[in-house]
Amino acid sequence: MKSLQIHAGPKALAHIRERGLKACDIAIVAGAAGGPKGLILQALDQWLFGHWLPSAPRERTLIGASIGAWRMAAGAHADPVAAFERLGHLYCEQRYPHKPSAEYVAEVCRQLLHDFLDGHEAEIVHHAQHRVQILTVRGRRLLAAPRHRLATIAGFAAAGLANAASRTRLAAHLERIVIGDPRDPAFWLKAKFDAFDTYFAPLQEDNLFNALLASGTLPFIMPPVTEIAHAPAGFYWDGGLIDYHLALPYSRVAGNLDGGLVLYPHFTDHIVPGWFDKPLPWRRAGLGRNREWLDNVLLISPSPAFLQTLSRSKLPDRKDFLYYGLNHDFRIQNWRLAVGEGERLRDDFVHFIEQPDVRQVKPI
Numbered sequence: 001m002k003s004l005q006i007h008a009g010p011k012a013l014a015h016i017r018e019r020g021l022k023a024c025d026i027a028i029v030a031g032a033a034g035g036p037k038g039l040i041l042q043a044l045d046q047w048l049f050g051h052w053l054p055s056a057p058r059e060r061t062l063i064g065a066s067i068g069a070w071r072m073a074a075g076a077h078a079d080p081v082a083a084f085e086r087l088g089h090l091y092c093e094q095r096y097p098h099k100p101s102a103e104y105v106a107e108v109c110r111q112l113l114h115d116f117l118d119g120h121e122a123e124i125v126h127h128a129q130h131r132v133q134i135l136t137v138r139g140r141r142l143l144a145a146p147r148h149r150l151a152t153i154a155g156f157a158a159a160g161l162a163n164a165a166s167r168t169r170l171a172a173h174l175e176r177i178v179i180g181d182p183r184d185p186a187f188w189l190k191a192k193f194d195a196f197d198t199y200f201a202p203l204q205e206d207n208l209f210n211a212l213l214a215s216g217t218l219p220f221i222m223p224p225v226t227e228i229a230h231a232p233a234g235f236y237w238d239g240g241l242i243d244y245h246l247a248l249p250y251s252r253v254a255g256n257l258d259g260g261l262v263l264y265p266h267f268t269d270h271i272v273p274g275w276f277d278k279p280l281p282w283r284r285a286g287l288g289r290n291r292e293w294l295d296n297v298l299l300i301s302p303s304p305a306f307l308q309t310l311s312r313s314k315l316p317d318r319k320d321f322l323y324y325g326l327n328h329d330f331r332i333q334n335w336r337l338a339v340g341e342g343e344r345l346r347d348d349f350v351h352f353i354e355q356p357d358v359r360q361v362k363p364i
Helices: 010-019 035-055 067-075 080-092 102-117 121-125 149-165 208-215 304-308 319-324 328-341 343-354
Strands: 004-008 026-031 060-065 130-139 174-180 198-202 236-238 261-265 297-302 361-363
Touching (some): 010 261, 010 297, 026 067, 035 067, 035 080, 035 328, 035 343, 067 102, 067 130, 080 328, 102 208, 121 208, 130 208, 297 343, 319 328, 328 343
Parallel strands (some): 004 361, 026 060, 174 198, 261 297
Antiparallel strands (some): 130 174
C-alpha cells in the first residue's frame, strides 16, 4: 500500500492475524473532528457504508464529533453513497467574504446542513442497523452563559489554561453531551471513564439538525447553539473541544460476541484527545494512562507519501480559507482534486481486506 497506512491495537492486530478482517467484526465506526480534513475520506466512506458494512448487517454504533458527526450522519442515510457525495459537494462550496461575522458563518453552516439533511432525518435516526451518537460540549462556569464576546474569550482562556495544567481540570469548564440513538445501550460510554461529566440525550428527528450544528460550532467563529430539543439547556459548542479525535474507552466492547473491533477511518496516524491538546504531543492517546482503550481499534489514514501528492502537500484544512482568500474557485478546485485522490485510499483498503498482510500493520 502506497497511499494508506494502518495502525492497530494489540487485540485488533491479533484478530487480523488469526482471522483476517470482515465487515461483521466491526462494532463501532468513529469519526474525528477536523473540518475539511475529513473530505479526504469521502471515497473510502462511500465504499465502507455503501458496500462493505451493508454486506454484514448488524447493529453498529457510528460516533463522531464535528465533521466526524456529519460523516456518521451521511453513513446512516438510506443511500450513503449519495449522501457522502452531497456532503462533500456542499462542504467544498462554502464561500465567505473577507472577515465574515460569526452569524454569517453560522448561517452558511445552517444552510449547508439543511441542504445535506434535506428531509432525510427519519432514515438517519431510525436506521435499521446504525446507531448514531453525536458528541457536543456544554459550557460551565464562565462558559455556562456568556453574554458577550469578551466573556466568551475569558471563558475559553480559562479553559485553555486549565487544560494546559491538566486535561482533568478542563472538566470544570466543559462537559460532554452525547445526543444519540436511544436504541443503543452505549454501555461502554455510560460507565464513567474520565473526569468529564457526560450527559445523554435522545437523538430524534426534531433535534438532529441542531445536534449536528452544535457538534460543529467553533468558538468565536460561530455563536453557540443555545437550544437542542430533548437536551439540557445551555450553551453548546464543537464536540471536538473535549473529544477532538475521540479518545474513548473502545476496549469495553472488545468482548462483543458479534464482533468487537472499532474501525477508525482517520486523516492522521495519531489520536489527539481534545482540541486544546493539539500542541501537546505527550497527550496523544495510546501513551501513558488508558492506553488499553485502543486495544481493539483499527486506525486507517493517509500515508506521508500520499500527502506529498496533494496540492501544497497537505490535506484540505480551515487555514485554506485564509490562504486562498476570496479566490473561492481555486480553493474549491483543489479541494475537489483532493477528494478525487482519496479514491486511492479506498482502493488500498479494499486490497487489504481481500489480502490482509499484517506486515503492513503498525502498532498504535
